[in-house]
Amino acid sequence: MGKRVVITGLGVCAPNGVGIADFTQALQNGKSGIRFQSKLKDLNFSCQIAGEPLVRDNLVNHYFTPLQLRGLNASGIVFGVLAGTDAWKDAGLSIASKETPDWNAGVIFGTGILGVDKLRESIHQIDEGKVRRLGSTSVLQTMASGISAYLGGILGCGNQVTTNSSACTTGTEGILMAYERISAGKADYILTGSCSDSGPYIWGGFDAMRILPSNYNSNPAEASRPMSATAVGFVPGSGAGAMVLESLESAKRRGATIYAEVLGGAQNSGGQRGEGSMTAPNSEAVQRCIVAAVKNSGVESAAIDTINGHLTATAKDPVEIQNWCEALQRSGHNFPYINSFKGTIGHCLAAAGSIECVGTILQFKENKVFGNVNCNDLHPDIENLVASAKIPHQTLDFQPNITAKASFGFGDVNACVIFGRYKEPE
The missing domain is CATH 3.40.47.10 (Thiolase/Chalcone synthase)
Structure with a gap:
C-alpha cells in the first residue's frame, strides 16, 4: 500500500474566472467566459469566439519580477504562473530560501504548445537578420518545459520539476503522475496542473479542420453545447488550472486544509x-x-x-x-x-x-x-x-x-x- 495522497491547494486562471472565488461563483451561476474575439474576425476565422481568461496587467505584476516581465510574450506561462502560485499559497506552503531549494517539493505542470506568440516574434527577428535582438528569455518562453521551469524557480522546488504533454489529457495525466510519485514516497508535495496558450496561432488549426461552431459569433454564450442535440463543435479556450497534491502525513503534520483525496486512476x-x-x-x-x-x-x-x-x-x-x-x-x-x-x-x-x-x-x-x-x-x-x-x-x-x-x-x-x-x- 502506498501513501495516501490528498489535495491541499487550488488555483485557476479560467475564461470565466481568474482566482478560485470568481471561478467558483461562475460555475455555480453558469456564467460563461466565451466571448467574441475581434482578432479572429480580422483574420477571417469562421469561428470568431473563444474562451480566454481576462487577466489585468496590474495583477500580473504581483506574480512576476520586473526582470521576468521584460519581453514576456507567452500567455500560457502567464496563466500557469498565476494558477500555480495561487495553488501553492492556498496550500499554505512557503517559498524556499534563496540559498537552498525544498528537496521535498516538485512540479509536474503540462502544456500542449507554449510561447507561440514569442516564437512568431522570434522568427520574424531571425528572418530580418536581428538574431541578437531575441533576448535571453526567448528559449525559456518557447520550450515546452518553460512553464515548469518558471514555477520551479519561483517556488524553489528541488524534487522532480518537469512538463508532460498529452493533448487534452495533459492536466488529468499530470495529476496521476504526481499522485504516483507521492504515493511511492518520492516527494511530500507536488504542484501539478497544465496551461494552454491563447490566440489565433493556437486555434487556427482547429478552425481549418471545421470542427468549431461558426454560427454563434453573435451569440457566444450559447455556442458550447455539451450533450445537446444542437451541438455543432467545440469552442476553443485557454487558461490554466493547478492543485497541490500532498501525502496525507505531510498535510496532517502541517495542519493543512484538505479539499479531497486522490483515490487512484x-x-x-x-x-x-x-x-x-x-x-x-x-x-x-x-x-x-x-x-x-x-x-x-x-x-x-x-x-x-x-x-x-x-x-x-x-x-x-x-x-x-x-x-x-x-x-x-x-x-x-x-x-x-x-x-x-x-x-x-x-x-x-x-x-x-x-x-x-x-x-x-x-x-x-x-x-x-x-x-x-x-x-x-x-x-x-x-x-x-x-x-x-x-x-x-x-x-x-x-x-x-x-x-x-x-x-x-x-x-x-x-x-x-x-x-x-x-x-x-x-
Missing part, C-alpha cells in the same frame, strides 16, 4: 486502432481506462455519485456517455450525476483537464453539483441512456463522496482519476 491509449484515430477515441480503450481507474482506486462503481466528463460538445458526446454506462454498468436513474464545464469555458485544450479538475474538487468544498448549460435540448441518444435528472441544468445542493473525472485527447490517449471526500484514518 488509470491511463491508457486506444492505439489508434479500431474506431480510434488521431482525433477520435477508441471506445474499448475508454471503457478499459474507466474500469481500471475504479479498480485502482479500491472503490465499487456503484459508489461513484458524480462524474465530470470530457464532453466537448461534438458528435462524440453520446458515444462518451455510452462508454460511461458500459464501464460502470449503470444507466437510467441509476447513473451518477454528470456535468461538463465546457459549456461555460469552452475546450481549453491542454489546460482543459486541470481547470476541470479544479472545478470538480470545488464541488466537494461547496457541497454542490454545478449545472450544465446549453443542453436543455438533450441529445436523444443520451436521453435514451441516462435519466435527464442526472444531467442537471442548474447547480444542485449535493454532497459528493466519490467523483470520477476523465479526459480524452488527440492521439487516442485517455486518463481517468477518482477523487474522494477526505475521511480521517480509522
